[in-house]
Amino acid sequence: MKILAVSDLHGKYQKLLNYLKKNHVDLVILAGDITNFGPAELGEEILNEISSFGAPVLTIPGNCDPAGIYGKIDNSNAINIHGRSVVIKNIGICGFGGSNPTPFNTPLEFEEFQIYDEAKKAMEEIKDQKVTFFVTHAPPQGTKADLIPSGDHVGSEAIRQVIEEFQPSLNICGHIHEARATDEIGNTKVVNPGELSQGFACLINVEDSDEDDTKVNTQIISL
Template identity: 70%
Template sequence: MRILAVSDLHGDVNPLITYLEDNKVDLIIIAGDITHFGPAELAEDILNELSSFQIPVLAIPGNCDPESLHINIDNSPAINLHARNLVIKNIGLCGFGGSNPTPFNTPLEFEEIQIYDEAKKALEGVTGQKITLFITHAPPYGTKTDLLPSGEHVGSKSLRRIIEELQPTLNICGHIHEARGTDKIGKTQIINPGELSHGHACLIKISDSPDKEEIKTRIIEL
Protein backbone atom coordinates (compact mmCIF):
# COMPACT_ATOMS: atom_id res chain seq x y z
CA MET A 1 0.00 0.00 0.00
CA ARG A 2 1.25 3.49 -0.92
CA ILE A 3 0.02 6.26 1.36
CA LEU A 4 0.60 9.97 0.77
CA ALA A 5 0.49 11.94 4.02
CA VAL A 6 0.28 15.74 3.99
CA SER A 7 -0.40 18.53 6.44
CA ASP A 8 -0.88 22.30 6.51
CA LEU A 9 -2.59 22.88 3.18
CA HIS A 10 -3.77 26.33 4.30
CA GLY A 11 -6.19 26.39 1.39
CA ASP A 12 -3.66 25.48 -1.31
CA VAL A 13 -4.12 21.95 -2.63
CA ASN A 14 -2.50 22.53 -6.04
CA PRO A 15 0.81 20.71 -5.29
CA LEU A 16 -1.15 17.61 -4.29
CA ILE A 17 -3.45 17.76 -7.31
CA THR A 18 -0.45 18.01 -9.64
CA TYR A 19 1.21 15.03 -7.94
CA LEU A 20 -1.90 12.86 -8.14
CA GLU A 21 -2.25 13.52 -11.87
CA ASP A 22 1.06 11.72 -12.48
CA ASN A 23 1.48 9.35 -9.53
CA LYS A 24 -0.55 6.49 -8.07
CA VAL A 25 -1.29 6.19 -4.36
CA ASP A 26 -3.79 4.03 -2.49
CA LEU A 27 -4.66 6.38 0.36
CA ILE A 28 -4.36 10.09 1.19
CA ILE A 29 -3.97 11.29 4.78
CA ILE A 30 -4.43 14.97 5.69
CA ALA A 31 -3.10 15.94 9.12
CA GLY A 32 -4.93 19.23 9.56
CA ASP A 33 -4.97 22.92 8.61
CA ILE A 34 -6.92 22.21 5.46
CA THR A 35 -7.91 25.89 5.38
CA HIS A 36 -6.30 29.09 6.63
CA PHE A 37 -8.90 30.19 9.18
CA GLY A 38 -11.73 29.13 6.88
CA PRO A 39 -14.13 29.32 5.34
CA ALA A 40 -15.30 25.85 6.32
CA GLU A 41 -16.90 25.36 2.91
CA LEU A 42 -13.44 25.59 1.34
CA ALA A 43 -12.47 22.38 3.12
CA GLU A 44 -15.47 20.62 1.59
CA ASP A 45 -14.46 21.88 -1.86
CA ILE A 46 -10.88 20.65 -1.37
CA LEU A 47 -11.96 17.24 -0.08
CA ASN A 48 -14.46 16.86 -2.92
CA GLU A 49 -11.74 17.67 -5.46
CA LEU A 50 -9.35 15.14 -3.96
CA SER A 51 -12.04 12.48 -3.82
CA SER A 52 -12.58 12.88 -7.56
CA PHE A 53 -9.35 10.88 -8.01
CA GLN A 54 -11.20 7.85 -6.58
CA ILE A 55 -8.65 7.51 -3.78
CA PRO A 56 -9.82 7.24 -0.14
CA VAL A 57 -9.07 10.40 1.84
CA LEU A 58 -8.71 10.46 5.63
CA ALA A 59 -8.59 13.86 7.30
CA ILE A 60 -8.47 15.69 10.62
CA PRO A 61 -8.85 19.42 11.29
CA GLY A 62 -5.96 21.65 12.37
CA ASN A 63 -5.85 24.53 14.81
CA CYS A 64 -6.19 27.06 11.97
CA ASP A 65 -9.37 25.41 10.70
CA PRO A 66 -12.80 26.59 11.88
CA GLU A 67 -14.02 24.94 15.06
CA SER A 68 -16.84 23.23 13.17
CA LEU A 69 -14.63 21.76 10.44
CA HIS A 70 -15.04 18.15 11.59
CA ILE A 71 -18.71 18.53 10.59
CA ASN A 72 -17.65 19.70 7.12
CA ILE A 73 -15.36 16.69 6.78
CA ASP A 74 -18.34 14.47 7.63
CA ASN A 75 -20.32 16.23 4.88
CA SER A 76 -17.66 15.39 2.27
CA PRO A 77 -16.62 12.05 0.75
CA ALA A 78 -13.55 12.05 3.03
CA ILE A 79 -13.39 10.03 6.25
CA ASN A 80 -13.13 12.08 9.44
CA LEU A 81 -10.46 10.60 11.75
CA HIS A 82 -10.75 13.18 14.54
CA ALA A 83 -11.00 11.22 17.81
CA ARG A 84 -11.95 8.17 15.73
CA ASN A 85 -10.31 5.04 14.39
CA LEU A 86 -10.67 2.47 11.65
CA VAL A 87 -8.82 -0.49 10.15
CA ILE A 88 -7.84 -0.74 6.47
CA LYS A 89 -6.15 -3.95 5.31
CA ASN A 90 -4.95 -4.80 8.83
CA ILE A 91 -3.56 -1.29 9.33
CA GLY A 92 -4.99 0.55 12.32
CA LEU A 93 -5.50 4.29 11.82
CA CYS A 94 -6.70 6.91 14.27
CA GLY A 95 -6.42 10.64 14.68
CA PHE A 96 -6.78 13.76 16.75
CA GLY A 97 -6.99 17.23 15.23
CA GLY A 98 -6.49 20.76 16.48
CA SER A 99 -3.61 21.54 18.82
CA ASN A 100 -2.61 22.06 22.40
CA PRO A 101 -3.03 25.70 23.55
CA THR A 102 -1.01 28.30 21.63
CA PRO A 103 -0.27 31.99 22.38
CA PHE A 104 -2.41 32.93 19.37
CA ASN A 105 -5.86 31.71 20.48
CA THR A 106 -6.46 29.90 17.20
CA PRO A 107 -9.91 28.42 16.47
CA LEU A 108 -9.33 24.76 17.38
CA GLU A 109 -7.26 24.28 20.52
CA PHE A 110 -7.70 21.69 23.27
CA GLU A 111 -6.49 21.47 26.83
CA GLU A 112 -3.92 18.74 27.36
CA ILE A 113 -6.23 16.64 29.53
CA GLN A 114 -8.82 16.46 26.73
CA ILE A 115 -6.14 15.54 24.19
CA TYR A 116 -4.91 12.76 26.44
CA ASP A 117 -8.34 11.29 27.14
CA GLU A 118 -9.78 11.43 23.61
CA ALA A 119 -6.66 10.72 21.54
CA LYS A 120 -5.62 7.83 23.77
CA LYS A 121 -9.09 6.28 23.51
CA ALA A 122 -8.92 6.49 19.70
CA LEU A 123 -5.48 4.87 19.59
CA GLU A 124 -6.41 2.15 22.09
CA GLY A 125 -9.09 1.01 19.65
CA VAL A 126 -6.50 -0.12 17.09
CA THR A 127 -3.57 -1.27 19.24
CA GLY A 128 -4.30 -4.88 18.29
CA GLN A 129 -3.10 -4.22 14.73
CA LYS A 130 0.54 -4.92 13.83
CA ILE A 131 0.86 -1.54 12.10
CA THR A 132 -0.75 1.52 13.67
CA LEU A 133 -0.75 5.04 12.21
CA PHE A 134 -1.48 7.83 14.70
CA ILE A 135 -2.48 10.99 12.80
CA THR A 136 -2.29 14.21 14.80
CA HIS A 137 -2.06 17.84 13.82
CA ALA A 138 0.10 18.82 16.77
CA PRO A 139 3.46 17.10 17.14
CA PRO A 140 4.50 15.38 20.36
CA TYR A 141 6.48 17.52 22.78
CA GLY A 142 10.26 17.44 22.95
CA THR A 143 11.11 16.16 19.47
CA LYS A 144 12.66 17.54 16.31
CA THR A 145 9.12 17.83 14.92
CA ASP A 146 7.94 20.46 17.43
CA LEU A 147 11.06 22.62 17.60
CA LEU A 148 10.88 26.33 16.84
CA PRO A 149 13.92 28.19 15.43
CA SER A 150 14.23 29.80 18.88
CA GLY A 151 14.98 26.37 20.35
CA GLU A 152 11.65 26.14 22.16
CA HIS A 153 9.60 22.93 22.02
CA VAL A 154 5.88 23.65 21.62
CA GLY A 155 4.26 20.28 20.93
CA SER A 156 1.71 18.43 23.01
CA LYS A 157 2.91 16.76 26.20
CA SER A 158 -0.21 14.58 26.18
CA LEU A 159 0.53 13.27 22.69
CA ARG A 160 4.06 12.43 23.78
CA ARG A 161 2.71 10.58 26.82
CA ILE A 162 0.26 8.60 24.69
CA ILE A 163 3.01 7.62 22.25
CA GLU A 164 5.30 6.57 25.08
CA GLU A 165 2.54 4.42 26.59
CA LEU A 166 1.04 2.82 23.47
CA GLN A 167 3.91 2.96 20.93
CA PRO A 168 2.09 3.24 17.60
CA THR A 169 4.17 2.37 14.56
CA LEU A 170 4.08 5.86 13.12
CA ASN A 171 2.90 9.33 14.15
CA ILE A 172 2.18 11.69 11.28
CA CYS A 173 1.86 15.29 12.50
CA GLY A 174 2.29 18.86 11.26
CA HIS A 175 1.47 22.27 12.77
CA ILE A 176 5.06 23.50 13.25
CA HIS A 177 6.06 24.48 9.73
CA GLU A 178 9.71 25.07 10.59
CA ALA A 179 10.10 21.58 12.10
CA ARG A 180 9.79 19.43 8.98
CA GLY A 181 11.64 16.21 9.68
CA THR A 182 11.66 12.94 11.60
CA ASP A 183 12.38 11.69 15.10
CA LYS A 184 11.61 8.69 17.31
CA ILE A 185 9.96 8.10 20.67
CA GLY A 186 10.82 4.57 21.67
CA LYS A 187 9.81 2.39 18.73
CA THR A 188 7.49 5.03 17.27
CA GLN A 189 8.67 7.00 14.25
CA ILE A 190 7.53 10.64 14.26
CA ILE A 191 7.19 12.48 10.94
CA ASN A 192 6.32 16.11 10.30
CA PRO A 193 6.17 16.26 6.48
CA GLY A 194 6.06 20.07 6.40
CA GLU A 195 3.64 22.37 4.59
CA LEU A 196 1.78 20.96 1.63
CA SER A 197 1.30 24.57 0.53
CA HIS A 198 5.10 24.62 -0.01
CA GLY A 199 5.07 21.26 -1.82
CA HIS A 200 6.11 19.03 1.08
CA ALA A 201 4.67 15.56 1.82
CA CYS A 202 5.51 12.11 3.15
CA LEU A 203 5.27 8.90 1.15
CA ILE A 204 4.56 5.79 3.21
CA LYS A 205 4.97 2.32 1.71
CA ILE A 206 3.55 -0.67 3.60
CA SER A 207 4.27 -4.21 2.46
CA ASP A 208 1.19 -6.17 1.36
CA SER A 209 2.76 -9.49 2.33
CA PRO A 210 0.75 -11.22 5.09
CA ASP A 211 3.97 -12.76 6.43
CA LYS A 212 5.97 -9.56 6.70
CA GLU A 213 4.55 -6.23 7.82
CA GLU A 214 7.13 -3.70 6.67
CA ILE A 215 6.79 0.07 6.58
CA LYS A 216 9.05 2.56 4.80
CA THR A 217 8.69 6.34 4.93
CA ARG A 218 10.24 9.18 2.99
CA ILE A 219 9.68 12.95 3.09
CA ILE A 220 9.32 14.11 -0.51
CA GLU A 221 8.91 17.24 -2.60
CA LEU A 222 5.80 17.19 -4.78
Protein backbone atom coordinates in the same frame (compact mmCIF):
# COMPACT_ATOMS: atom_id res chain seq x y z
CA MET B 1 0.54 -0.17 0.17
CA LYS B 2 1.52 3.31 -1.00
CA ILE B 3 0.30 6.22 1.12
CA LEU B 4 0.74 9.96 0.67
CA ALA B 5 0.63 12.00 3.88
CA VAL B 6 0.44 15.79 3.94
CA SER B 7 -0.26 18.52 6.45
CA ASP B 8 -0.83 22.27 6.58
CA LEU B 9 -2.58 22.89 3.29
CA HIS B 10 -3.81 26.33 4.40
CA GLY B 11 -6.06 26.36 1.35
CA LYS B 12 -3.18 25.78 -1.09
CA TYR B 13 -3.31 22.28 -2.54
CA GLN B 14 -2.80 22.49 -6.31
CA LYS B 15 0.55 20.69 -6.07
CA LEU B 16 -1.20 17.80 -4.36
CA LEU B 17 -3.82 17.62 -7.11
CA ASN B 18 -1.09 17.66 -9.74
CA TYR B 19 0.73 14.83 -7.98
CA LEU B 20 -2.41 12.71 -7.71
CA LYS B 21 -3.11 13.21 -11.41
CA LYS B 22 0.28 11.71 -12.30
CA ASN B 23 0.88 9.18 -9.53
CA HIS B 24 -1.13 6.31 -8.06
CA VAL B 25 -1.48 6.09 -4.30
CA ASP B 26 -3.66 3.74 -2.26
CA LEU B 27 -4.47 6.21 0.49
CA VAL B 28 -4.17 9.94 1.24
CA ILE B 29 -3.79 11.21 4.82
CA LEU B 30 -4.27 14.90 5.68
CA ALA B 31 -2.94 15.96 9.09
CA GLY B 32 -4.86 19.21 9.47
CA ASP B 33 -4.98 22.91 8.62
CA ILE B 34 -7.03 22.18 5.54
CA THR B 35 -8.06 25.85 5.36
CA ASN B 36 -6.42 29.06 6.51
CA PHE B 37 -8.99 30.05 9.17
CA GLY B 38 -11.89 28.98 6.98
CA PRO B 39 -14.42 29.23 5.68
CA ALA B 40 -15.60 25.76 6.68
CA GLU B 41 -17.29 25.32 3.30
CA LEU B 42 -13.92 25.63 1.62
CA GLY B 43 -12.72 22.66 3.63
CA GLU B 44 -15.50 20.49 2.21
CA GLU B 45 -14.70 21.68 -1.32
CA ILE B 46 -10.98 20.92 -0.90
CA LEU B 47 -11.64 17.46 0.52
CA ASN B 48 -14.01 16.58 -2.31
CA GLU B 49 -11.45 17.63 -4.93
CA ILE B 50 -8.72 15.55 -3.32
CA SER B 51 -11.10 12.59 -2.98
CA SER B 52 -12.03 12.75 -6.67
CA PHE B 53 -8.89 10.81 -7.67
CA GLY B 54 -10.23 7.58 -6.20
CA ALA B 55 -7.96 6.92 -3.24
CA PRO B 56 -9.60 7.05 0.20
CA VAL B 57 -8.83 10.30 2.03
CA LEU B 58 -8.49 10.34 5.82
CA THR B 59 -8.34 13.69 7.55
CA ILE B 60 -8.31 15.61 10.80
CA PRO B 61 -8.73 19.37 11.29
CA GLY B 62 -5.90 21.65 12.34
CA ASN B 63 -5.83 24.52 14.79
CA CYS B 64 -6.27 26.99 11.92
CA ASP B 65 -9.49 25.37 10.73
CA PRO B 66 -12.77 26.84 12.04
CA ALA B 67 -14.93 24.94 14.52
CA GLY B 68 -17.53 24.37 11.78
CA ILE B 69 -15.08 22.20 9.87
CA TYR B 70 -16.23 19.03 11.68
CA GLY B 71 -19.59 18.91 9.95
CA LYS B 72 -18.09 19.81 6.60
CA ILE B 73 -15.60 16.95 6.84
CA ASP B 74 -18.45 14.57 7.67
CA ASN B 75 -20.43 15.91 4.68
CA SER B 76 -17.48 15.47 2.31
CA ASN B 77 -16.18 12.37 0.56
CA ALA B 78 -13.26 12.19 2.99
CA ILE B 79 -13.24 10.20 6.24
CA ASN B 80 -13.02 12.15 9.49
CA ILE B 81 -10.64 10.43 11.95
CA HIS B 82 -10.61 13.15 14.61
CA GLY B 83 -11.09 11.14 17.80
CA ARG B 84 -12.05 8.15 15.65
CA SER B 85 -10.41 5.13 14.09
CA VAL B 86 -10.57 3.04 10.93
CA VAL B 87 -8.86 -0.12 9.70
CA ILE B 88 -7.71 -0.18 6.07
CA LYS B 89 -5.94 -3.28 4.74
CA ASN B 90 -4.95 -4.35 8.26
CA ILE B 91 -3.57 -0.91 9.15
CA GLY B 92 -5.28 0.64 12.16
CA ILE B 93 -5.43 4.43 11.83
CA CYS B 94 -6.73 6.95 14.34
CA GLY B 95 -6.34 10.67 14.78
CA PHE B 96 -6.67 13.80 16.84
CA GLY B 97 -6.79 17.25 15.28
CA GLY B 98 -6.36 20.79 16.48
CA SER B 99 -3.47 21.57 18.78
CA ASN B 100 -2.39 22.08 22.34
CA PRO B 101 -2.72 25.74 23.48
CA THR B 102 -0.74 28.30 21.49
CA PRO B 103 0.02 31.99 22.14
CA PHE B 104 -2.15 32.88 19.13
CA ASN B 105 -5.63 31.82 20.32
CA THR B 106 -6.38 29.89 17.13
CA PRO B 107 -9.83 28.33 16.55
CA LEU B 108 -9.17 24.68 17.45
CA GLU B 109 -7.01 24.40 20.55
CA PHE B 110 -7.43 21.83 23.32
CA GLU B 111 -6.10 21.45 26.83
CA GLU B 112 -3.60 18.64 27.21
CA PHE B 113 -5.97 16.52 29.33
CA GLN B 114 -8.60 16.72 26.56
CA ILE B 115 -6.07 15.60 23.96
CA TYR B 116 -4.91 12.73 26.13
CA ASP B 117 -8.37 11.44 27.00
CA GLU B 118 -9.76 11.53 23.46
CA ALA B 119 -6.61 10.36 21.67
CA LYS B 120 -6.19 7.48 24.12
CA LYS B 121 -9.75 6.30 23.43
CA ALA B 122 -9.07 6.30 19.70
CA MET B 123 -5.76 4.46 20.11
CA GLU B 124 -7.45 1.82 22.26
CA GLU B 125 -9.66 0.93 19.28
CA ILE B 126 -6.71 0.00 17.04
CA LYS B 127 -4.04 -1.18 19.49
CA ASP B 128 -4.34 -4.83 18.44
CA GLN B 129 -3.69 -4.16 14.75
CA LYS B 130 -0.32 -5.26 13.39
CA VAL B 131 0.44 -1.79 12.00
CA THR B 132 -0.93 1.37 13.62
CA PHE B 133 -0.86 5.00 12.49
CA PHE B 134 -1.54 7.88 14.90
CA VAL B 135 -2.41 11.00 12.89
CA THR B 136 -2.17 14.26 14.84
CA HIS B 137 -1.96 17.87 13.85
CA ALA B 138 0.23 18.85 16.77
CA PRO B 139 3.55 17.00 17.01
CA PRO B 140 4.67 15.20 20.16
CA GLN B 141 6.66 17.30 22.59
CA GLY B 142 10.44 17.06 22.66
CA THR B 143 11.20 15.83 19.13
CA LYS B 144 12.67 17.22 15.92
CA ALA B 145 9.07 17.54 14.72
CA ASP B 146 8.15 20.27 17.26
CA LEU B 147 11.35 22.31 17.35
CA ILE B 148 11.05 26.04 16.58
CA PRO B 149 13.98 28.32 15.60
CA SER B 150 14.39 29.62 19.18
CA GLY B 151 15.32 26.09 20.23
CA ASP B 152 12.10 25.57 22.16
CA HIS B 153 9.95 22.45 21.81
CA VAL B 154 6.29 23.42 21.51
CA GLY B 155 4.54 20.12 20.79
CA SER B 156 1.90 18.34 22.83
CA GLU B 157 2.89 16.52 25.99
CA ALA B 158 -0.34 14.50 25.79
CA ILE B 159 0.40 13.28 22.28
CA ARG B 160 3.85 12.22 23.39
CA GLN B 161 2.35 10.38 26.36
CA VAL B 162 -0.09 8.48 24.13
CA ILE B 163 2.77 7.52 21.80
CA GLU B 164 4.91 6.33 24.70
CA GLU B 165 2.06 4.22 26.08
CA PHE B 166 0.83 2.65 22.84
CA GLN B 167 3.93 2.75 20.60
CA PRO B 168 2.08 3.08 17.26
CA SER B 169 4.12 2.20 14.19
CA LEU B 170 3.94 5.76 12.89
CA ASN B 171 2.90 9.21 14.07
CA ILE B 172 2.07 11.60 11.22
CA CYS B 173 1.91 15.20 12.42
CA GLY B 174 2.36 18.79 11.23
CA HIS B 175 1.55 22.22 12.75
CA ILE B 176 5.15 23.40 13.21
CA HIS B 177 6.00 24.43 9.65
CA GLU B 178 9.72 24.87 10.19
CA ALA B 179 10.10 21.47 11.89
CA ARG B 180 9.98 19.28 8.79
CA ALA B 181 11.68 16.18 10.11
CA THR B 182 11.67 12.49 11.00
CA ASP B 183 12.35 11.31 14.54
CA GLU B 184 11.61 8.39 16.86
CA ILE B 185 9.98 7.84 20.23
CA GLY B 186 10.83 4.31 21.26
CA ASN B 187 9.56 2.07 18.46
CA THR B 188 7.41 4.81 16.94
CA LYS B 189 8.59 6.75 13.93
CA VAL B 190 7.47 10.40 14.01
CA VAL B 191 7.14 12.30 10.72
CA ASN B 192 6.32 15.97 10.23
CA PRO B 193 6.24 16.27 6.43
CA GLY B 194 6.22 20.07 6.45
CA GLU B 195 3.78 22.41 4.72
CA LEU B 196 1.83 21.11 1.77
CA SER B 197 1.26 24.78 0.95
CA GLN B 198 5.02 24.88 0.22
CA GLY B 199 4.92 21.60 -1.72
CA PHE B 200 6.14 19.14 0.93
CA ALA B 201 4.68 15.69 1.61
CA CYS B 202 5.62 12.25 2.91
CA LEU B 203 5.48 9.01 0.95
CA ILE B 204 4.81 5.96 3.10
CA ASN B 205 5.24 2.39 1.89
CA VAL B 206 3.88 -0.43 4.01
CA GLU B 207 5.49 -3.70 2.98
CA ASP B 208 4.48 -7.12 4.27
CA SER B 209 7.39 -9.55 4.53
CA ASP B 210 7.40 -13.34 4.57
CA GLU B 211 8.08 -13.23 8.29
CA ASP B 212 5.72 -11.92 10.96
CA ASP B 213 6.93 -8.43 10.28
CA THR B 214 5.70 -5.41 8.35
CA LYS B 215 8.02 -2.62 7.26
CA VAL B 216 6.85 0.97 7.27
CA ASN B 217 9.17 3.11 5.16
CA THR B 218 8.84 6.89 4.96
CA GLN B 219 10.35 9.54 2.71
CA ILE B 220 9.74 13.28 2.89
CA ILE B 221 9.41 14.58 -0.67
CA SER B 222 8.81 17.78 -2.59
CA LEU B 223 5.82 17.52 -4.90
